Amino acid sequence: MYKLIIFLLLSFSGLSFAQASDLPIKNAGFVPANIWYSKDPFYAGETVRIYTIVFNGSTYDLTGAVEFLDNGKAIGKTNFSLAGSGRVEDLWVDWKAGSGAHTITARLMNVVADGPSGKQAVILDNSETGKSDRVIVVDPAIAAAESKALEEKVGAAKNKTIDTLSGVASTVSDAIPPPVKDTISGGANILEKFRIGESYQFQVARANAVKDIEALKASSGTRAMALQKSGSVIDSITDKTKEPFAYIILAFYTLLQYIFRWPVLFYGLILYAIYRFIKLISSKIKNR
Numbered sequence: 478m479y480k481l482i483i484f485l486l487l488s489f490s491g492l493s494f495a496q497a498s499d500l501p502i503k504n505a506g507f508v509p510a511n512i513w514y515s516k517d518p519f520y521a522g523e524t525v526r527i528y529t530i531v532f533n534g535s536t537y538d539l540t541g542a543v544e545f546l547d548n549g550k551a552i553g554k555t556n557f558s559l560a561g562s563g564r565v566e567d568l569w570v571d572w573k574a575g576s577g578a579h580t581i582t583a584r585l586m587n588v589v590a591d592g593p594s595g596k597q598a599v600i601l602d603n604s605e606t607g608k609s610d611r612v613i614v615v616d617p618a619i620a621a622a623e624s625k626a627l628e629e630k631v632g633a634a635k636n637k638t639i640d641t642l643s644g645v646a647s648t649v650s651d652a653i654p655p656p657v658k659d660t661i662s663g664g665a666n667i668l669e670k671f672r673i674g675e676s677y678q679f680q681v682a683r684a685n686a687v688k689d690i691e692a693l694k695a696s697s698g699t700r701a702m703a704l705q706k707s708g709s710v711i712d713s714i715t716d717k718t719k720e721p722f723a724y725i726i727l728a729f730y731t732l733l734q735y736i737f738r739w740p741v742l743f744y745g746l747i748l749y750a751i752y753r754f755i756k757l758i759s760s761k762i763k764n765r
Contacts, residue, residue, distance in 0.1 A: 512581055512609040515569075520616035521576035528569045529583045529606055533559040539599070541588035545570045548580050574613045577694060581609040614692065627684055676737035683730040690723045 515526035533539050538561055544554045553570030568583075585604045589596050736742045 511606040512583060519574055519613070520619070521574055521613050522615070522619075524571055524573045526569045527572050527581060527583075528567055530565055530567050531557055531559055531585070532563075532565050533561050534563050535590070536561045537590040537592055537599075539588055539590055542586045543568045543583050544586050545572070545581070545583045547572065548578075549582075554586070576613050576615060576691060579611045579613060581611065582606050615688075620688065624685070624688075628681060672737055672740070672743050676734060679730050679734035679737060683727065683734055686723065686727040686730055690720065690727060693720050693723055 511529050513528050515528070516523075519525045527545055529543060529545075531543060538559070540556075540558045542554050542556045545552050552572050555568045555570055557566050557568055559566050572581075583606045585601060588599050588601060588604075590599045592599075736746065
């Protein structure tokens, strides 16, 4: 009885150890499609290897080339020589992924068989692979690091500019009487700090708007294919309005950044607003 209990305990413990030692591995096993990649997922700017397999179940030896395409445009070609009677060969090409929607395919070219009459061109039933549709985006970790670096760069430039302006203001203020100096210098410094600070804030907002547009462009390809299958009119209208609205926001931030960046425009608009206000008050006083 005790031996049976010990045996059962060892069996269950061995089973638990075996389960704990299982290692989950992606991108391995049977080939899920006739196009696959050396790593998955991958992001914009990374170089990956695109693979496919050529099969020869005929009795003749075959030679030829496999051309890989991205959105119908050739990105590389690899030659092959494959003996008959069920031989296979994996072929590949290196590709630098760009952001956006991509359809990766491969096709056979210039296939020649060592036939009964010597070398002769052949026509194959399966000369093209299926499609591998991908939407490539920037690595989220890299995007976050770039955004943080931009904010730090903007903050450093902002502080440097403010320090420079403070030094200039201090030099000029030495020649101004103290009562006038305190009033003018304080107001000018506050307004100038506001202009510089908002200018850099709009610069960061504009950079984020550009990233939003790139993300919308990247997702539009896959979304369009899904909408073609589903036939949803409401979703298509909603998606069509997102990108124009994003461009309107980008234009808005670009205009504000331009105004706040250049002192001539910024202070010119302020003076014009003051002029219009004084003119309005003067006309009301005259009409009394």
